[in-house]
Amino acid sequence: MANYRDIIARYQDKPGGIIEAYHALQREFNYIPREAVKEVARVFRLSEAQAYGVATFYSYLSVEPRGNYIIRMCESAPCHIAGADEIIKAFERELGIKVGQTTPDGKFTLELTECVGQCQGTPVITINSVPHVGITPDQIPAILALCK
Amino acid sequence: MAEELRIVLRNADKIDASNINDYIKAGGYTALEKARRMEPRAVIEEVKKANLRGRGGAGFNAGLKWSFVPPAETKYVVCNLDEGEPGTYKDRTIVQKDPQTLLEGMAICAHAIGSRQGYIYCRGEYPYLVEHLNNAIAQAKAAGVLGDFDIEVRMGGGAYVCGEETALIESIEGHRGEPRFKPPFPGVAGLWAQPTVVNNVETFANLPEIINKGADWFASIGAASYPGTKVLTLTGDVVNRIAIEVPTNTTIRQVIYEFGGGIRNGRKFKAVQIGGTSGGFIPESLLDTPIDFDSMRNIGATLGTGAVFVMDDTRDIVDIVTRIAKFFEHESCGKCNPCREGTFRCYEIMKKINRGAATARDIDNITVLARVMQKAALCGLGQAAPGPIMTTLQHFRHEYERKLLS
Ligand SMILES: Cc1cc2nc3c(=O)[nH]c(=O)nc-3n(C[C@H](O)[C@H](O)[C@H](O)COP(=O)(O)O)c2cc1C
Ligand code: SF4
Ligand code: FES
Numbered sequence: 267m268a269n270y271r272d273i274i275a276r277y278q279d280k281p282g283g284i285i286e287a288y289h290a291l292q293r294e295f296n297y298i299p300r301e302a303v304k305e306v307a308r309v310f311r312l313s314e315a316q317a318y319g320v321a322t323f324y325s326y327l328s329v330e331p332r333g334n335y336i337i338r339m340c341e342s343a344p345c346h347i348a349g350a351d352e353i354i355k356a357f358e359r360e361l362g363i364k365v366g367q368t369t370p371d372g373k374f375t376l377e378l379t380e381c382v383g384q385c386q387g388t389p390v391i392t393i394n395s396v397p398h399v400g401i402t403p404d405q406i407p408a409i410l411a412l413c414k
Numbered sequence: 415m416a417e418e419l420r421i422v423l424r425n426a427d428k429i430d431a432s433n434i435n436d437y438i439k440a441g442g443y444t445a446l447e448k449a450r451r452m453e454p455r456a457v458i459e460e461v462k463k464a465n466l467r468g469r470g471g472a473g474f475n476a477g478l479k480w481s482f483v484p485p486a487e488t489k490y491v492v493c494n495l496d497e498g499e500p501g502t503y504k505d506r507t508i509v510q511k512d513p514q515t516l517l518e519g520m521a522i523c524a525h526a527i528g529s530r531q532g533y534i535y536c537r538g539e540y541p542y543l544v545e546h547l548n549n550a551i552a553q554a555k556a557a558g559v560l561g562d563f564d565i566e567v568r569m570g571g572g573a574y575v576c577g578e579e580t581a582l583i584e585s586i587e588g589h590r591g592e593p594r595f596k597p598p599f600p601g602v603a604g605l606w607a608q609p610t611v612v613n614n615v616e617t618f619a620n621l622p623e624i625i626n627k628g629a630d631w632f633a634s635i636g637a638a639s640y641p642g643t644k645v646l647t648l649t650g651d652v653v654n655r656i657a658i659e660v661p662t663n664t665t666i667r668q669v670i671y672e673f674g675g676g677i678r679n680g681r682k683f684k685a686v687q688i689g690g691t692s693g694g695f696i697p698e699s700l701l702d703t704p705i706d707f708d709s710m711r712n713i714g715a716t717l718g719t720g721a722v723f724v725m726d727d728t729r730d731i732v733d734i735v736t737r738i739a740k741f742f743e744h745e746s747c748g749k750c751n752p753c754r755e756g757t758f759r760c761y762e763i764m765k766k767i768n769r770g771a772a773t774a775r776d777i778d779n780i781t782v783l784a785r786v787m788q789k790a791a792l793c794g795l796g797q798a799a800p801g802p803i804m805t806t807l808q809h810f811r812h813e814y815e816r817k818l819l820s
Contacts, residue, residue: 281587281588281606282568282586282587282588282589283588284588285568285569285571285585285588286568286569288571289538289569289571310588319590320588320589320590323571323573323590323591323747324538324570324571324572324573324591325571325572325573326538326539326570326571326572326573327538327571327572341737342500342501342691342737342741343500343501343687343691343723343734343737343738343741344500344501344649344650344723346734346737347650347651347725347729347734379539379572380498380500380572380574380741380744380745381498381499381500381501381502381691382539383497383502383503383506383537383539383540384503385500385501385502385503385647385649385655385721386503386647386648386649386655386656386657387655388649388650388655392539395539395541395542396542
């Protein structure tokens with residue numbers, strides 16, 4: 267696993283590169299660790315509060331540890347009427363966690379999101395940013411089984 | 415039967431989108447060459463005369479916007495690929511199917527305003543587009559077609575407000591994406607305080623054909639005051655949930671019934687929301703309105719991004735508007751009070767109405783609140799947030815009244 271200092275250093279000369287650095291950190295760790303925020307603040311010459319303020323403004327970025335598979339359910343209006351609520355409930359049942367939580371084995375995190383731009387195939391989920399369209403509750407065990 | 419007219423999607427599914435040679439064989443980059451033989455001012459005049467109006471929602475004449483850019487050492491061309499408006503997938507479709515047409519459009523703009531650096535701000539939810547675009551840029555550079563114009567892709571972070579051009583600029587600069595006060599407008603002082611043109615993907619993608627075929631050709635297509643085509647994305651209870659590109663004088667009814675194939679499962683139409691989640695709800699009686707910007711505005715609706723969200727007769731309007739109110743409460747950046755408090759209270763009142771605990775008094779309150787937000791919010795998010803509430807109270811009031819305590 268890459269060192270967070272090396273990842274951040276790659277972006278230090280890029281004007282406004284802080285958000286790119288956060289994306290790179292999140293690609294590596296699935297979230298942005300607290301020490302990395304401190305290092306970002308140092309490298310981009312911001313206070314820690316400012317660096318934290320940037321990270322927490324963006325809902326796609328997380329400062330909380332998350333699982334290996336981040337499942338996000340779109341709940342925008344087109345997905346809402348296509349049955350997003352039932353899909354969420356089915357995931358909660360299947361995984362034994364609530365939205366916003368991570369399974370105890372650190373494998374899955376369940377989140378809500380707004381529209382991910384795949385509304386030709388509502389309802390839509392993403393697993394680690396890859397969209398899956400036209401989901402039905404009975405497909406969920408099979409979808410989870412694919413996440414090894 | 416109405417037919418599609420493809421300008422921005424002219425190459426879609428006809429060429430290999432990941433190979434610049436296919437684009438060049440289809441006539442790609444001839445418009446840029448032609449533009450480069452023209453005086454920059456003449457390019458701006460041509461676009462102005464074509465009356466190409468912004469396809470990102472605000473409908474401002476692109477050539478006119480460019481003409482405000484003052485002389486400066488450094489200027490930027492920024493493409494808005496934030497596409498956060500629920501129900502919208504047109505910019506993704508354009509970029510997936512023909513990324514070079516976007517790059518060519520940006521390079522035409524760069525020549526017109528005298529810029530050497532472009533940015534594409536791509537929403538964080540589209541990481542696969544970032545790769546696709548970086549590949550397209552690398553090929554364009556290798557082929558030498560972009561000349562001294564450089565394009566860099568930056569990734570957004572899932573904040574809807576970052577689609578607002580000044581918030582987008584804040585975000586590229588590495589800050590929290592909070593909108594700025596205007597003026598100054600970005601055209602004068604934008605990215606790193608330099609003159610910056612921000613346009614939507616679809617706006618840029620129209621440029622190659624406008625330069626090749628001329629302003630008069632473009633201005634004669636569709637509705638006179640908003641000429642050309644619009645890419646629309648169909649969602650909800652419509653048979654064909656697809657992206658289409660149609661002349662702007664096409665009516666809503668044609669969109670839903672001729673292109674969309676009508677309502678799913680043989681059900682009846684109840685409402686359509688156009689322009690994304692901040693758009694107005696439109697009843698059956700207004701379906702013969704053309705989709706162009708001004709016609710939509712005249713019926714109290716918006717063309718917006720061109721999202722077309724269809725609802726059948728079983729749908730609960732109040733429940734859907736409550737869901738939409740939650741969206742705005744969540745996406746408000748909190749910089750100004752009318753929106754930070756207003757979206758919170760709108761959601762609170764909508765929840766109360768939706769669970770059957772409200773009285774007529776609550777409807778009066780939400781109406782006053784909506785007016786305050788429309789007038790006093792700093793950016794378009796807070797100003798547009800009450801739109802769905804107001805238009806459903808206008809056209810579907812009985813659905814609210816049915817849920818009130820007697
Ligand atoms: C809250 C909000 C979100 C917006 N989101 C987008 C967006 O995702 N894409 C876009 O092109 N324009 C969006 N806009 C409009 C931009 O501010 C700007 O008008 C547009 O990018 C200009 O390009 P155009 O003239 O080519 O349409 C948004 C505006 C607001 C107020
Ligand atoms: S209107 Fe809303 S989103 Fe816009 S600046 Fe004010 S609080 Fe932020
Ligand atoms: S509304 Fe769910 S993906 Fe767009």
